[in-house]
Amino acid sequence: MDRPLRLISANPVDRLARVVEALLVVASQPLSVEDLAVAANDDAERIETALRLLSERYGEGRSGIVLEQVAGGWAFRASREAAEACARLFERPVERGLSGAAMETLAIVAYFGPCTRPDIARIRGIAADSVVAGLVERGLIAEAGRDAEAAGAIRYRTTPLFERVFGLESLAALPRLDDLGGEADVIRERLEAVAEKRPA
């Protein structure tokens, strides 16, 4: 270890860091700086300082527990070196056996959400009902109101669990849509080439 853990200290930031650490141990979902500030009854700036201190302490390779910024908040996870042992003890049911169809549906909801099942079907060209139901059951997407224009169809969005499972700090961490190979021009050219070959 680079330096010893200073678990007992009279330094006020250290004391706050211990409180933040305790809150993160108790929580089963990522906590935002605001959540931590309310619970610790302290101001956000000092919480951020405490989080920086804890990030250093709980970095990958320094401890069996790693503090990470994920799904819009901060959370502890197991270190990667302990992954094998964790895998013997725990399953990862949320992401086990996610089909290609489920991945495409997740991608559509992540980029275009909140969106309805007909929206998903329009892009994939196949009904999305059972895939959407499966993703809701896994907790990766959730209902997000109804679409007044589409006869009140239920709209879906991705959940914080989705961001956590995929290790995303937020949806902004997804690749930009423009960077994904849309190649609309190439497709259009190919369509036109096919159309020209067709006898009139």
Add this chain to the structure above:
Amino acid sequence: MIVRELELDLDAFEGPFDLLLTLVLREELELAEVDVAEIVLAFCSRLEERGRLDLDACGEFLVLVAALLELKARGLFPEEALELSELEPEEAAEELARRLADYRRMKEAAAWLSERLEGESERFFRLGPAPLAPRVERQLAAQDPERLGAALRLLATEPPSLSLGHMALRFPPVSQFLERFRAVLRRRRRFDFESEVEGLSRVEAAVAFLAMLELRKAGEVSLEQASSFAPIRVLGTRASTAKEGVDSQWIARSA
């Protein structure tokens, strides 16, 4: 190679192509759930296994798959098919290209997510319902008890009692119709009930009906009706004049 015997193993269906077509035509299988691209892939890999091009089979397969695709497209986008058919060919090609590009993007996004998931397979974290205590609501500013008292006093006053007078049903006396019908019977021996009550309110017609039954009970009239809902014909009997004046006290009351 017989196209109809092509064995398929899809998410929504497993069995020969022929059975799939039958189920789709009988509407026992939702075509929207069937991935047609998978069928094409199955056919292509079968062709590849055989190592020679079977033009007959290809032709038959193309026709069947084209029909399936059309059915599926119509099923998936019943309204859009109409919208798209109104587009000029260039516009339709543009729209198709846009959709294909969208789908291509989402396929790449899905591939990115799969890769990401693979890379994150060593992440273990605590999962479970959030045990977070509800956030403390912001307290109201100090309030004046007098204002609360005034508000409660407003609520505590007894509301004015409501009059239900307008809701009572007013029935005319049955005797009024007994007399009326007897007067008619004095002029002619028979009349149609419907024509006599024409223009009367629902309640008046009901009382008139009671009067008619009363006359029938007293033997002053006999009633005829050809069938259900046919006009009711009232015929005076000889006793009609003798019974005049009886039952004039009969008054219907509201239930």
